[in-house]
Amino acid sequence: MNLVRLRVFIRSLFLQSAWNFERMQNVGFTFALAPFIRQLYKDDRRRIGQRLKDHFGFFNTHPYLANLLLGIVMGLEERHARGEIRSEEILRTRAMLAGPVAAIGDRLIWSTWRVFCSILGIAVFMVGGREGFWFSPGITAVCVTFLFVYNAGNLPLRYAALRWGYDHSGGVIQQLSTFELQRWVLRIRTAGRCVLLMAAAVYSVTFESVVLTVVFWLFVMGAFTLKRRFRAMQVFYLLYAAIMLVAYGFTLGKTG
């Protein structure tokens, strides 16, 4: 059983390999589930194909937390093989849970944890990465900080989600609500803001001129304000032009 679960886990890493606009993650989900279905129905290739075809419909959720749904579906497939539930019930449960699980994953992992880890890596760069002797160890430090901190929560979470979903297929959502995810999101976001502000402060005092430091913070405030109305790339292009103009004016003033 553990070997099959490991195979499902490894295959789940390919969840979005054939992502498509029509049914999104359906190919990856069916691919990941296949070893478990094969174990349930042994040599009955017709039955295996039928079960896999049933799972080939629309499916989309957060790619990491999809393992939670894979685990739940594995538990339900076992019950289906024993004749306790119908196929429609499995598909209905899968469809019902995909949305809420995606919402949790998008908020907790994509827009909070990933961004927080980026900020940590950038903070290491801003604090030490610019000095000459820092560069070689600095590159390793920045990459390791980001990759290690991020993936410390990635692969273990994905495996634990698969196992947890399989073991507690019935009451997963109720158990999730006891984790106070929203509170954790707010804590991580507050910590991220503090780290970013501190790194920016350290970075800005290394400028040769006080005027440049003031200009830097004006641009930080400008980007902060503009991001509320425009997309990040629009803010980038707008302020890129502004920064070059200001820097041009500054160098003209210096040479003049």
Added chain:
Amino acid sequence: MNLSLEFLGIALIAGVVHLDTMAFLQSMISRPIVAGPIIGSAIGRPESGLLIGCIMELVYISSVTIGVKIPSDATAATVMAVVCAGVPDGRYAAVGTPVAMLVGTLMGTAYTFMDVRIKHANSVSLGWVDTAKPELVDARVTALVQRGLVTVYLGSVLFYLALLPLVQFAVKMVSEAVLALGMERAFAAGVWLLPAVGIGVGLAHFTEE
């Protein structure tokens, strides 16, 4: 000949990095903060790769593919910027980084255009499993996954092979124009102000509900 081999090497490495964006694992080696130093090390300029990677990470800090929302590709933007930053040499070496970053972000949008086509092509292949006999479903699903990986990899490699020479040429032309306008010092100084944009965007991202 050597330049072609260098382009091929960069394209092959960048293709592997692109697999991580969505197709396999998503361990975030495709994020600019890691992809920048990887590509920078491959072409012998790790410091430049780190600098561009970190600034690009800030620029793209709130960008991630969620469902049908596919933003401008941060990996392609970083790879292009890192490779092209070193093109301008001699008198206009200082403007290479900011100009390459600007052109790189445009290439990120171009990559997204190709990526969307690949995902549409994946939709077309679904019928291959829908119409299969049950005995063949397992093998065909596996084949679709393999095909998806190969398509993303080859698509990325071809993207870089086709556009790298053009983008290098564009960066060189823009750099010469900047020099002709006498703005080279402004561009060199402006690089150190660019993180301000990302910091502001990052703070706004973590303040939004």
